[in-house]
Amino acid sequence: MQGNLFLYNTLTKKKELFSPLNHPHVGLYVCGPTVYGDAHLGHARPAITFDLLFRYLLHLDYKVRYVRNITDVGHLENDADEGEDKVQKKARLEQLEPMEIVQRYTNSYHNNMRELNVLPPGIEPRASGHIIEQIEMVKEILANGYAYEVNGSVYFDVDKYSEKYHYGILSGRILEDMMANTRELEGQDEKRKPWDFALWKKADKDHIMRWPSPWGEGFPGWHIECSAMSSKYLGEQFDIHGGGMDLLFPHHECEIAQSVAWHGKEPAARWMHNNMITINGQKMGKSLGNFITLQELFSGRHILLSKAFSPMTIRFFILQAHYRSTLDFSNEALQAAEKGLERLFSAFRVLQQLKPSDKSTFAVEEFEKKCYEALNDDLNSPVLIAQLFEGVKLFHSMKEGKDGLKEAELQKLVNLFQLFLFDILGLKETNEGAENGVFNSLVDLILDIRLQAKTKKDFQLSDHIRDQLTKLGFEIKDTKDGYEWTRK
């Protein structure tokens, strides 16, 4: 009944039958966040996409080792090899230790992920905890002749690599084109070629995050961390490497080159990339400054939001689009997702209370088959969700006695809904978000009544309301045309 899972492989640009290298084990590596700021809506997409994959693989009885890293060093600003380390920069701005920044935003990320009901990965390695492995790898790439040292830094020699291997195999990029398009900058760089990338960088005297190495004190390049950590926990070759499409080049291309230069084999059997979330048709991103953090979404405190949206609404919003399509954010789209999800939940409540009938008028098997087909077709969650909505109509019709199911089939349908809606799509009913919204609205309502009383000069009532609310821990501030409130 479960059928065969087909997944799109960025490497071959085709949907391919999934079959693990070492059945029933599956090695899954996903690029996690660089922890120098709060997670935004964009971060939720790969997390949820690969959470869906993780959950489905588990359901299919695979033994999945899921590794998702935390990048806490080596990720530079601006130019990949000249900018300041992102974490260090944030630490400097906030006058904190880099590791305090790392801890703060790692915690924040974990909280957000928990709220989104994203299962924690089996291993969550940090780059700074794997310096030795990275140094070892750089040493071996050097020994194999695919890197060179300059002034305390080590760079990957793309030209040398290209003599024997295909640099650009993943991204489809052609080195000659890159050469043709690379003007200026040559000469002023210690790299031999502009497209060479850093494996190890010498730390200048102001650089805080530094480790000893055979080439002097320095820190690892961004790409090498993922190669070192994935190979450490998943072996030289593993099943699936995932991440955002924006990491395809250069990050993932470089990972392949590093692994091949190291042991002659590509690291991952298949690559999966989620598409971007857009806002007004443009990519949502830190550098563009048009992002909305998850915290802002959950609290509603953002100029583009009319209200708070629960984590489950965000999750559902993301799952309503296929992971390889761009998904356009808007307040309106979020409201639509919220209502749709609520309808699905309330339909499930109806389902649970249905009584068996003496005959069945609905093909539960067919329904199950269609649900699996959707997932097997490269994790087509929107089609799965559409299937579930077919159920919504059915449940109401059954409630009115127009349709019916025998006991065994009814139970099966309940189980299927439980499986697809909750276990695999990872949605869950919580009232937290809704209650928060209700709470805020109630306070607003009370203060509206107070404002009316004030307008009518009924100061006894208006003061009574303010005093009582103050006692309860609210701070009320009257403004020119209304009020503001906060809760201590």
Add this chain to the structure above:
RNA sequence: GGUCGGUUGGCCGAGUGGCUAGGCAUCGGUCUGCAAAACCGGGUACGGCGGUUCGAAUCCGCCACCGACCUCCA
């Protein structure tokens, strides 16, 4: 400029040669003291122009527009 992808009804978003998802909004109805909610139902969209075909949103060509990557980004 190079590489890749996209353009679907008011909005979000599937699909991919004929069976023309789904959600939200809207409109009509049931229900209801009124309203809301809930439920039922209606509305047949695929950037433009050509071509292939009995038949194209779906294949091919050209054009237009948008975006991603090429520099950090999930």
